Amino acid sequence: MTESTAARKPRRSAGSKAAGTTGGKAGTTGAKRTTRKTSTTAAKGSETELVQLLTPEGERIEPAADSAYAEYARYVADITPDELRGLYRDMVLTRRFDAEATALQRQGELGLWASLLGQEAAQIGSGRATREDDYVFPTYREHGVAWCRGVDPTNLLGMFRGVNNGGWDPNGNNFHLYTIVIGSQALHATGYAMGVAKDGADSGVIAYFGDGASSQGDVSEAFNFAAVYNAPVVFFCQNNQWAISESNEKQTRVPLYQRAQGFGFPGVRVDGNDVLASLAVTRWALDRARRGEGPALIEAYTYRMGAHTTSDDPSRYRHDDERAAWEAKDPILRLRRFLESAHHADEGFFAELEAESEALGKRVREVVRAMPDPDRFAIFENVYADGHALVDEERAQFAAYQASFAEVEGV
Ligand SMILES: Cc1ncc(C[n+]2csc(CCOP(=O)(O)OP(=O)(O)O)c2C)c(N)n1
Ligand SMILES: [Mg+2]
Numbered sequence: 001m002t003e004s005t006a007a008r009k010p011r012r013s014a015g016s017k018a019a020g021t022t023g024g025k026a027g028t029t030g031a032k033r034t035t036r037k038t039s040t041t042a043a044k045g046s047e048t049e050l051v052q053l054l055t056p057e058g059e060r061i062e063p064a065a066d067s068a069y070a071e072y073a074r075y076v077a078d079i080t081p082d083e084l085r086g087l088y089r090d091m092v093l094t095r096r097f098d099a100e101a102t103a104l105q106r107q108g109e110l111g112l113w114a115s116l117l118g119q120e121a122a123q124i125g126s127g128r129a130t131r132e133d134d135y136v137f138p139t140y141r142e143h144g145v146a147w148c149r150g151v152d153p154t155n156l157l158g159m160f161r162g163v164n165n166g167g168w169d170p171n172g173n174n175f176h177l178y179t180i181v182i183g184s185q186a187l188h189a190t191g192y193a194m195g196v197a198k199d200g201a202d203s204g205v206i207a208y209f210g211d212g213a214s215s216q217g218d219v220s221e222a223f224n225f226a227a228v229y230n231a232p233v234v235f236f237c238q239n240n241q242w243a244i245s246e247s248n249e250k251q252t253r254v255p256l257y258q259r260a261q262g263f264g265f266p267g268v269r270v271d272g273n274d275v276l277a278s279l280a281v282t283r284w285a286l287d288r289a290r291r292g293e294g295p296a297l298i299e300a301y302t303y304r305m306g307a308h309t310t311s312d313d314p315s316r317y318r319h320d321d322e323r324a325a326w327e328a329k330d331p332i333l334r335l336r337r338f339l340e341s342a343h344h345a346d347e348g349f350f351a352e353l354e355a356e357s358e359a360l361g362k363r364v365r366e367v368v369r370a371m372p373d374p375d376r377f378a379i380f381e382n383v384y385a386d387g388h389a390l391v392d393e394e395r396a397q398f399a400a401y402q403a404s405f406a407e408v409e410g411v
């Protein structure tokens with residue numbers, strides 16, 4: 001039985017007040033911390049630490065009022081059936097879009113794709129916790145968060161087709177461009193958040209990164225800057241267990257959320273396959289950031305069910321039974337079970353959503369295939385705001401190179 005199920009009323013009021021939470025000076029729930037073994041086993045993580053509000057069987061957990069989870073649960077206490085169906089729809093459509101993109105890569109329409117399969121709840125829950133004026137700094141896998149921010153999914157595909165360098169205006173949706181340089185966006189987000197604070201605005205900032213990125217110096221530097229300057233930034237680490245072929249054991253000797261403690265802010269581990277818990281914990285973290293209480297680290301404990309990218313073959317480094325175990329905790333299935341058992345959704349809803357998924361898939365295929373090739377010289381644009389002699393020289397060299405082909409063609 002998980003700690004979170006134990007926290008359910010009325011069986012016992014969880015004594016582990018700070019289970020899954022490390023203390024930070026400003027954290028209300030993080031005032032105490034549990035004493036835990038720091039071992040390789042601890043690094044791998046135990047489910048007893050998870051904040052969970054929906055079990056894999058689709059059972060809603062009502063935490064006891066005196067448990068640490070109550071602090072988070074109140075952020076979703078009033079969630080309506082309509083909102084729950086909305087979360088389900090977001091996850092289903094995101095998964096469908098993702099599957100289309102994988103298929104398009106296999107058909108040669110995209111050069112590469114990084115699938116989010118299995119991480120829908122972590123992304124939709126956290127993404128839906130953001131406010132319009134908040135700013136999001138993603139990695140390259142945050143397709144569900146992009147969806148929540150209102151970025152048209154087809155815009156995510158241009159870079160993976162190699163026809164543009166991003167495909168959307170970051171300021172249009174307060175959703176930064178995808179970032180491939182692992183962990184660097186944690187620093188960008190922290191700098192941005194420091195600016196937000198200096199402006200006296202009450203917006204929050206959220207930086208996404210992976211378990212592998214947690215080993216990067218950039219992420220530690222961002223943690224420290226954010227703590228020292230009390231920046232309104234939430235660090236959202238999707239621990240999907242793997243950094244390409246490197247497992248968690250190669251990244252850390254302690255559960256990742258506990259890293260926050262050393263920097264002086266709260267860290268919490270949430271069940272990343274539980275959309276309700278992900279929503280609640282992220283709302284909590286953004287709320288305290290906006291109130292001026294500084295950064296927080298959320299470790300969303302989840303699993304990358306697919307390959308790292310379409311260029312990867314996970315059968316070379318992990319066993320199939322690992323994936324099978326996580327399929328049983330599927331984020332979409334568990335919310336469906338809850339919606340059905342609570343009579344919040346009927347057959348008509350699911351049928352309509354299936355039709356919507358089909359339509360989305362068709363639109364994605366059509367738009368991608370019709371994407372025009374870029375102007376060859378566009379690569380030299382936007383390098384410097386006011387141009388640069390070196391870029392001019394390189395453009396001229398490239399033009400000469402192109403012209404040499406034209407001569408050959410003309411022969
Ligand atoms: C600075 C840097 N080093 C190495 C790489 C190559 N690389 C691309 S993805 C990746 C693994 C990232 O793993 P994780 O942070 O767990 O994110 P995930 O892909 O699992 O979502 C690496 C090492 C890179 N893109 N940037
Ligand atoms: Mg990872």
